[in-house]
Amino acid sequence: NAGVTQTPKFQVLKTGQSMTLQCAQDMNHEYMSWYRQDPGMGLRLIHYSVGAGITDQGEVPNGYNVSRSTTEDFPLRLLSAAPSQTSVYFCASSYGQIYGYTFGSGTRLTVV
Amino acid sequence: GDSVTQMEGPVTLSEEAFLTINCTYTATGYPSLFWYVQYPGEGLQLLLKATKADDKGSNKGFEATYRKETTSFHLEKGSVQVSDSAVYFCALIQSQGAQKLVFGQGTRLTINP
Numbered sequence: 010n011a012g013v014t015q016t017p018k019f020q021v022l023k024t025g026q027s028m029t030l031q032c033a034q035d036m037n038h039e040y041m042s043w044y045r046q047d048p049g050m051g052l053r054l055i056h057y058s059v060g061a062g063i064t065d066q067g068e069v070p071n072g073y074n075v076s077r078s079t080t081e082d083f084p085l086r087l088l089s090a091a092p093s094q095t096s097v098y099f100c101a102s103s104y105g106q107i108y109g110y111t112f113g114s115g116t117r118l119t120v121v
Numbered sequence: 122g123d124s125v126t127q128m129e130g131p132v133t134l135s136e137e138a139f140l141t142i143n144c145t146y147t148a149t150g151y152p153s154l155f156w157y158v159q160y161p162g163e164g165l166q167l168l169l170k171a172t173k174a175d176d177k178g179s180n181k182g183f184e185a186t187y188r189k190e191t192t193s194f195h196l197e198k199g200s201v202q203v204s205d206s207a208v209y210f211c212a213l214i215q216s217q218g219a220q221k222l223v224f225g226q227g228t229r230l231t232i233n234p
Contacts, residue, residue, distance in 0.1 A: 040219075040220045042221065042222065050226075050227075051210065051224055051225065051226040051227045052165075052210070052224050052227075054221065054222075057219060057221055059219050059220065065219065067221075099164060099165065101165075101222065103214075103220060103222070105214075105220050106152075106153045106172070106214045106215070106216055106220055107153050107170075107172040109153070109155050109167045109170050109214070109222075110167075110214075110222050111167070112157075112164045112165040112166070113164060114163070114164045115164050
């Protein structure tokens, strides 16, 4: 089992560029989430999904879009990168409440 | 809404000291409770969990007990090692709804030899 796979691991963008952070899981988990972690801070929820075709906003959704066309994939799109989006992004997936979430290894994004 | 509050860090201890990191939560119903650990430069790993009142989760010498009467899930270890240096996050998942993982702010732990 690969678990939760995030690509790329590192990315540098210029202000105004767009890009997609990829997230894939092979555990048939229904629930998936994206978090960002700023230096010295905790994790903030960007978007989440409760199954294929169903997504919703977390606490910091502005500037990001998501889609969930399959159970396995949950890409995060940055529409027009800003320096404030410099962060480490984590994708996570779960079967549900009693199992907890499995996290990917993260994407470190720098916007210059 | 649901929330998790952890003791403020950073926490610095000597090797073989006793560790407690306090965690309290606010939630309706019966959430599941978790401790995650993040080692420097890495992602988050599930350390332990408890899914109902009075359950004790344990792993790698760490343990935490789900106390519904005090809405707490304190993390403890009897004798810490340098390799335990990391950031520890307390979290919950509500029993109904979107199954979102709600985190505390994290506690940075440093163990000195």
